[in-house]
Amino acid sequence: MGAEQPPDAVLSVEGLTKSFGDRRAVDGVSFEIAPGETFGLLGPNGAGKTTTISMICGLVPPDAGRITLCGHADGPATPQARSRLGYVPQDLAIYPDLTARENLQLFGRLQGIPRRALTSRVDEVLEMVGLADRARDLTKEYSGGMKRRLNIGVGLLHQPDLLILDEPTVGVDPQSRNAILEAVDALAAEGLALLYTTHYMEEAERLCDRIGIVDQGRMVAVGTVDELLRITGEADAVALSGSGAVGAAAAALGELDGVSAASVDGTSITLTVVDAPAHLATMLAVAAESGMSVTDVDVSRPDLEDVFLHLTGRALRD
Amino acid sequence: MRAVAAIAGTALRRYFRDRSSYFFVFVFPIALILLIGLQFGGDPGLGEVALVGHGPRADYLARELRDASLTVTPFDDDSARELVARGRISAVVEVPSTGDAVTVTPGTFARGQAVTAAIRQAVAALGDRESALAALAAAGVHGSAAATAYDRVDDVGPRFVVKKSDDPGADFDGLGQFDLGAAQQFNLFVFLAALTGAVPLIQSRELRVTQRELTTPISAFQLVVGEGLGRFVIALIQGVYIAAGTAVLFGVRWGNLLATLATMVLFCAVAAALGVLIGSTFDNQNAATGIGIGIGLVAAAIGGSMVPLELFPGAIVAVARFTPHYWAYQAFATIQRHDGTVADIGGPLLVLGVMLVVLIPLGATLLRRAVTRP
Known part of the structure; x- marks a missing residue:
């Protein structure tokens, strides 16, 4: 600045x-x-x-x-x-x-x-x-x-x-x-x-x-x-939607290597992940172990929304 | 100056674009003038009195009442009381043919007290006459000779006039029948109308136009002066219209033109500045309207626009000095009653000028504060 x-x-x-x-x-x-x-x-x-x-x-x-x-x-x-x-x-x-x-x-x-x-x-x-x-x-x-x-x-x-x-x-x-x-x-x-x-x-x-x-x-x-x-470390954004223990899953996913941020919005978890495709299987397994039934997965390249999330820990629309 | 004129011109354009404004500027004052004319014009007398009774006592009292500018209508029964109760006549006076007491039933007319006072005076005159006739009879002068002698008392001998030093009537010497009311109504109406200038300013703030104007090179002071100038012109149009209307229709003498105009200009300016001040202070249009009308009516009441200042006790007059109405009233009183010129009303004009000088910067400060509130 x-x-x-x-x-x-x-x-x-x-x-x-x-x-x-x-x-x-x-x-x-x-x-x-x-x-x-x-x-x-x-x-x-x-x-x-x-x-x-x-x-x-x-x-x-x-x-x-x-x-x-x-x-x-x-x-x-x-x-x-x-x-x-x-x-x-x-x-x-x-x-x-x-x-x-x-x-x-x-x-x-x-x-x-x-x-x-x-x-x-x-x-x-x-x-x-x-x-x-x-x-x-x-x-x-x-x-x-x-x-x-x-x-x-x-x-x-x-x-x-x-x-x-x-x-x-x-x-x-x-x-x-x-x-x-x-x-x-x-x-x-x-x-x-x-x-x-x-x-x-x-x-x-x-x-x-x-x-x-x-x-x-x-x-x-x-x-x-x-x-x-680049501030986000060129991380990807992964959104997991589903039911069950969403909060517990988010907490567990946040502890994984390569995951730098995790936030919950209702029944969805948004994760900031470096090289998401490489970690996707592990993330789904951890979610399942935590009691979350994942019904939808969305992986996207980072944008300013992710930058904001990365910098503030909150979504821009909050 | 160009910016101030632009803001004032916009205020005027917006005001007159609303067709209801024409009612308040041109129709309402005429209605007010007609109302005042009905109240003061045409010499309708003090009121109408129903006289129940016959004989010399009733005839004498009728003459006295007529001399006191009352209209006397003979009645044969008590139905007159019903007319009083319905407010159709001012009072009922019942006169027994013998020496019994006269009964007065006053109504609730606006001038009821004056009517009652006139009746009391007439009844007292009747009492004096009957006492005098009784005394003359006791002295050996009877009948018509005594009555004739008594009735000629006013035509002979020295006459004495008692004039009280605190006679409020003396304060109104020099006024025409309609002059005082016209000046009072001018103060009341123009001030109330100018205070409504608060509403367009609040509208401008709500539209955020005021805030946007303040991002241009103009200052808050210029903005307030411009908004106030627009309201001032409207108030002055109304004021001149009222003055011209009352002069033409009812022969009101406004006195020295320059002095009258100077008073009107300063009074309208103070009223417009106060309107802008209210518009800068309040965020809610309804609240500003209520406050404006409240302030306008209270200031008018204690400032002599409803009841002449001369009739107020000293304490209220002391408070009235804080209202612009008081000073405009004093200026008009000097102009109308004593043929005053601008030089004679320097004091009231100075006070009105000081009020203006205080109100405009205060309005600018409050406007700046209003637009910076989160």
Whole structure:
């Protein structure tokens, strides 16, 4: 986890800490984002992703730590720094009783876009998010996907150096989700620096150049997907499903050579195993001896879910 | 400034996009003006009194009651009491033809106390007359000669007027029949309407638009000023509408235009700022509405918008000084009753200005705190 900041980093976060009462929501988080880089914050709900983003956007003051935003050492405290930031919140932060154009014009004025430039820029963004033909409709008449696109459009309006997307696909239908992911892909291809938070590992794997895994407020690992997968020791994931003494079987399996982690989820056991095929027969025998009747076996190559399990001892979806 | 104007413009656009807003801005004030007109306009008199009884005593009392601006309707039986019970007349006065006591049955009208006081005064005059006639009879002057002599008392000799130094009526010298009520209703209505500005701000926070706005280069102070400015413009439109309506329809004299406008502007600004403060403090729209109406009614009640401040005891007046209504009332009183100008109402304007200066930063602080809550 490098606190070392590249000289041209769009965003550098060092030792960011925030507590609400006795609960420490963010605990010493550090990372940086280079120009044109897509950086993902991956973690379960409640891991501290949104609080981290709220601090970066200036909504929540950190208890400790430093944020350098687009060269501004005071981070989001200065209006100049915030003007370089685009924020797409998890919620649809648009007025339903205004049209798409009116919503964009409002935020354009708040961003200080000159009046003459604003009209053409609003038109560009409406085209970009595919809402040009519905620009005069109230947004409460939009579908969920259209609202999501407008929500992103507001963040892009002032052509920021860094776009922050906070779980933009939560509660979105599959079709709209694909559209959003394609839009994010396109923005990354254009060279825009992105900070993308999600608890969907497949989104992080697909979109992000580097990923920071957060859990319980701490950044537990940072790297490219390949770098993170190596953390697990290139172990495989083995899922055993069945009935009987599942807990006892998991405990016994966890003691086997080559098994580095074992967790129980209902009637299933998830194991992290180096070279799973070589140990599969032994594992099935141990499960049977422990009183578990195995009905289904699934062996898969490690992914970010396994990395998270390896690092935290818990599944990402927990 | 452009950002503040954008936020205010958006608040106005959203307010007037809701068609029910037109009712509150344009229809409701007219209904209020008509209500006030029915209460104060057209010189309807103090009330209607049913007079049961015949003879010289009843005739004399009827004249006295009419002189006291009461409408007197003769009744032959006790059915008048039923009309009082149903609230159709203000009181029943039963006058025996002999020297027995007069019976008064007051109703429950809003001005029942004033009606009762007028009747007491008329009955006292009747008592004085009968005592005087009895004294004249004892002195040898009888019949119509005594009555004529007594009735001419007011036309001869020196007349003395007793004026009490604490006479509350003197405080209202210079006011037209409708002027006081119009200024009171302005304070009450505009303030209540402005406090409802809390709701759109809570809606914006719930939609997370407020939070998103705070990630742009604007400050919480600018945001609060923008939201408040939108509500201020709405309140001022309502206020000017009420003032113009009462002036045109009921001939209300608002006095010096500049002084009246200055009072209205500052009062509306304080009300709008308080509305934004409530919207920054509470997370629940219903709670904010309830609190807003509660604060609006209590402040109006002790600030002279329901009962004139001059009728309050000193302790309540001391508390009333903490309400903007009190200072607006004082300013309007100076303007309307004493032809006051801006220079004459500097004190009330200064206090309203101080309230505004305190409320806006406080609102910004509370708004910032509200959006940073986990």
